Amino acid sequence: MLAPVHELLLFTISIGAGFLGSILGIGGGMIIIPVLTLLLHVDIRYAIAASLISIVATSSGAAASFLKDHLTNLRVAVLLEIGTVFGAMCGFLISKHVQSSILFLTFGFFLLFSALMMLRKRGDSLSHHDHPWSKKLRLASSYPDALGHPVPYSVENVPAGLGLMFFAGIMSALLGIGSGILKVLAMDGAMKLPMKVSSATSNFMIGVTATASAGAYLIQGDVHPQIAAPVAVGIIVGSYFGARAMLHMHPKLIRQIFVVVLVVVSAQMILKGLHG
């Protein structure tokens, strides 16, 4: 095989990852890390660093779109970014002392968990009980319903949400993912934010979380343009087209197929972890 074909293959797969990721509402990292490690035999630490760079690029570029829909709660985002950024810092420190096999195992189990989460039924359980911290920081807000009428909501369990965000930050830095699934769980599960608000706010925050560890990995020397460039550029291009194609596709069917793929890939990652 001609040498540059590998890089062009990675670029093409990254376009697919960005396309699929934007349709399914997941980051491209969950697709690209198994491709880099299992298919191209790149060390998982370089794959994680490259994936984080692509997350920073897609999330920063799309921040304006997340705001325009009037669903993002800026105050909640800024508060919870404290948890994710300090969590990412711990995740980066942990990664220095963890063997590759442990990273493969953790990634495999996280993929399995993500597959289960993608199958769960999502529904709102709005709260009208404001936590004292929420009152102090004026976190309660409203979001427009289908007719554009404002639906008010309160914010519960702020300390629990911050704690879960800290964990999400650790996982993001350790595995090179956006941790959007964990962030949404913290916001709609613990803090009782409406699902749409949780998703939009999570997407808005992902870039800052990923930057905390991506910057550290870059300075440490783990980010290589030969890997990060095709991944980042490919995912940016793919997510651009994915966002436009989303209107004409059936995400439910794609989601069900993708869950099967995730389970298979997670099994391969776990096996690779077990065999060192």
Next chain:
Amino acid sequence: MDELNKAQEDARLFNLELFISKFLRYGVLFAGLLIFIGWMSQIDFHHNIFESFSHYETVPLFQTLSALIAQHAWGLLTAYSGLIVLIALPLTRVALTAFVFLAERDYVLAFCALLVLFGLGLSFALGFEI
């Protein structure tokens, strides 16, 4: 009255944050362009580049940059400059958000944004070998 004030504050905050986010979009395009140009100009037609990344061996960024400057490897240097611009963008967003909260006299949230900025700085510092 309080509700009305908060709604007006939120609307102002939203517009300023939207402006910052649009600015970031152009930043990402610029960084992406640098990364793309740098990557294309250094594609190796003779070796499978991924073979050299199958084993983990790390060289600090500043050591790599010094070596690339000495070798006049402008392609890789361009790609690295794109990566640095990209990483600087969310940092800029958080700094501007802190400034916006300060301008709105929302001191608690301004403090939160500054704490995030401090956390990012501290995290970057961890990347240096001590």
